[in-house]
Every structure is written in structure tokens, then in C-alpha cells.
Amino acid sequence: MKAWRVNQLGEPRDVLSLEEVSEPTAGATEMLVKVLAAPANFPDVLMCRGEYQIKPPLPFTPGVELCGEVVSVGDSVTKFAVGDRVIGNPSLPSGGFAEFSVLDQNNTFPAPSALDDAEASALSIGYQTAWFALHRRTQLLEGETLLVHAAAGGVGSAAVQLGKAAGAKVIGVVGGPEKAEYARKLGADLVVDRHSEDFVAAVKEFTGGKGADVVFDPVGGDAYAKSTKCIAFEGRIVIIGFAGGTIPQPALNHALIKNYSIIGLHWGLYKAYNQQAIDDCHVELTRLADAGLVKPLISERLSLTDVADGIGRLGDGTTVGRVVFQP
Structure with missing residues (x-):
């Protein structure tokens, strides 16, 4: 089969190589799946660089989520059968940027029929990350104002849709007019282009001076620092990641004085501490998809041969929305 492999760490364009390799072997609780689609995610960029918290042994195939068709199952698999269409997180080092991959049944879910x-x-x-951030960690309420940074990105776009589905007023912050248009298509009530506008002033004007009740921050750095200037009384800032490259050093006296909360979310930890919460979240996301309330907007549908360029552009910050590779 064909698979993209990283043989040494570095920038995605430099280290990703399309190779002919043997099909991976599924273990007792795993399934071999034919990859139908695999989206680009920022962790794929970080993994190529060796900067992600998960560091697969070299060589490895990146691609941290996929949709696939079950080809064979291990002896202990009870949740799925051959022919099922599923989504999930591959068992590294056999990631999703290949013609075949391996999924453990505990990291696998039925693919919603409402979605291609x-x-x-x-x-x-x-979507799981955004759902946990908005509903489990910050308890976003109907009528509240949600500020989403990187609103045209993978996790940010999910937060915009889930915020609207929860009945919140959503402000999306993006970088550039093309990304602004994408955020509007997602349903954001107000879109702010940080290249030409000050989102702090925009948030204060939109909320009549109150500020944002919840800030969804996968960026860090300046995005976090400025968010503390427009956070509402009893507001919540949920930290998703640091795509901007700078980890903020929060002034806790400021959080005390303004009475807001700083909340962390590492979605992957739930696999170790509360798998049932992940399973329940997928049921809710499927319900929302069936109701037409959430639907990932795919900006690019590319072939398997385009992986290195697509992941490279994601690392450069020039992609808009979800970029998906289909073998």
C-alpha cells in the first residue's frame, strides 16, 4: 500500500515521503480499515517537527483522525464488524495518511449517516475538543457571548458551529478576508479580521461593554493577552493550545481582580480518565449532525499525493477551514 512516512523530524514538506509499505497488522482489539478520508490537523504538523506531546517512533505515518471502512477485525473486537463505516483516531505509528490504517475499537465510532x-x-x-471545551469545561449558556480565536481553523470552526447550536452569540476572530468569509459561512454573528481590526474594541462594542462570557483560545500569545481585556465578569477563558507559538504567562492577580476563570482542556486525557464521556459526546455530536446543526465545512478535498503540501500549508497558517485527503 501507499503511505506517507516521516523518517526524520522536521518541517512537513521536507520530511514527509510517499512510500510503498506493507499493510499494518491489527491487534486483538484493533481493526484494519480502508481509509476513505483523513483531514489535516495541527498535531500532524507538530508531530512531523517532533514538537507534539505524542512522539511516535520513527518511521511513522501521521494522520490523527480518519473515516474508513472496516476490512478486518481482531479477535477481541466486539463493537464493529467488517464493512462498517467508522470514524476515529488511528493507532500510531500507522496514521491516517495512507491507503489503510489501524483503529482500536475504543478510539472508534460509527460514522454519522448524515455526513459524507x-x-x-x-x-x-x-468537534470533540470544542464540545468538551464549551459544555464540560466552561458550561456555555444560551444567550451568552462566545469569542472564538482562529475561527476558520479546524477546532475553531467546530467551536463556532457548536456555540451557535447552544444558542450563544458567537464572535469569530480570523486572519484575512478569505478566512473571514469562511467564518461567516459557519454562522458567526460577528467576524473580526485581526489583520485590520482590534478584536478587543469589537467585542466591547458588540456586547455593550460587558465583554465575552467565554473565550475559546487555541492560539495563545497575544490572542490570550488581549482576551483578558475583553472578558466579562465571571467569564471563562478555555485554553486549547498554542498554535501562535507563544505560551502565555497569565497574571493571576488580573484574574482575581476581574473575577474570571482560566480553564485548561487536554481532550486526549479523557481517553485515560473518562472514556464514557467521549462516547457520550459522539452520541451528542451525531444527534446534532442528524439535525443539521453541525456539519464540518470542507474547504479542500485533495488526493493522497497532496498530503505533504497540504500539511505544509497548514503549518504555514495559509489554509482555510478543513483540508481533507481522500485516497
Whole structure:
């Protein structure tokens, strides 16, 4: 089979190589799946660089989520059968950027019938992360104002849709007019282009001076620092990641004085501490997809041969929305 492999760490364009390799072997609780679609995610960029918290042994195939068709199952698999269309997180080092991959049944879910292969492939990490951030960690309420940074990105776009589905007023912050248009298509009530506008002033004007009740921050750095200037009384800032490259050093006296909360979310930890919460989240996301309330917007549907360029552009910050590769 064909698979993209990283033989040494570095920038995605430099280290990704399309190779002919043997099909991976599924263990007792795993399934071999034919990859139908695999989206690009920022962790794929970090993994190529050796900067992600998970560091697969070299050589490895990146691709942290996919939609696939079950080809064979291990002896202990009870949740799925050959022929099932599923989504989930591959068992590294056999990631999703290949013709075949391996999924453990505990990291696998039925693909929602309301979504096509590309859409379904993008419903796992980004939407689960956003759902946990908005509903489990910050308890976003109907009528509250949600500020989403990187609103045209993978996890940010999920937060915009889930915020609207929860009845919140959503402000999306993006970088550039093309990304602004994408955020509007997602349903954001107000879109702010940080290249030409000050989102702090925009948030204060939109909320009549109150500020944002919840800030969804996968960027860090300046995005976090400025968010503390427009956070509402009893507001919550949920930290998703640091795509901007700078980890903030929060002034806790400021959080005390303004009475807001700083909340962390590492979605992957739930696999170790509360798998049932992940399973329940997928049921809710499927319900929302069936109701037409969430639907990943796929900006690019590319072939398997385009992986190195697509992941490279994601690392450069020039992609818009979800980029999905279909073998």
C-alpha cells in the first residue's frame, strides 16, 4: 500500500515521503480499515517537527483522525464488524495518511449517516475538543457571548458551529478576508479580521461593554493577552493550545481582580480518565449532525499525493477551514 512516512523530524514538506509499505497488522482489539478520508490537523504538523506531546517512533505515518471502512477485525473486537463505516483516531505509528490504517475499537465510532466521508472524518478531534471545551469545561449558556480565536481553523470552526447550536452569540476572530468569509459561512454573528481590526474594541462594542462570557483560545500569545481585556465578569477563558507559538504567562492577580476563570482542556486525557464521556459526546455530536446543526465545512478535498503540501500549508497558517485527503 501507499503511505506517507516521516523518517526524520522536521518541517512537513521536507520530511514527509510517499512510500510503498506493507499493510499494518491489527491487534486483538484493533481493526484494519480502508481509509476513505483523513483531514489535516495541527498535531500532524507538530508531530512531523517532533514538537507534539505524542512522539511516535520513527518511521511513522501521521494522520490523527480518519473515516474508513472496516476490512478486518481482531479477535477481541466486539463493537464493529467488517464493512462498517467508522470514524476515529488511528493507532500510531500507522496514521491516517495512507491507503489503510489501524483503529482500536475504543478510539472508534460509527460514522454519522448524515455526513459524507470527508465531513465525517473531521467530526472527531476538532468537534470533540470544542464540545468538551464549551459544555464540560466552561458550561456555555444560551444567550451568552462566545469569542472564538482562529475561527476558520479546524477546532475553531467546530467551536463556532457548536456555540451557535447552544444558542450563544458567537464572535469569530480570523486572519484575512478569505478566512473571514469562511467564518461567516459557519454562522458567526460577528467576524473580526485581526489583520485590520482590534478584536478587543469589537467585542466591547458588540456586547455593550460587558465583554465575552467565554473565550475559546487555541492560539495563545497575544490572542490570550488581549482576551483578558475583553472578558466579562465571571467569564471563562478555555485554553486549547498554542498554535501562535507563544505560551502565555497569565497574571493571576488580573484574574482575581476581574473575577474570571482560566480553564485548561487536554481532550486526549479523557481517553485515560473518562472514556464514557467521549462516547457520550459522539452520541451528542451525531444527534446534532442528524439535525443539521453541525456539519464540518470542507474547504479542500485533495488526493493522497497532496498530503505533504497540504500539511505544509497548514503549518504555514495559509489554509482555510478543513483540508481533507481522500485516497
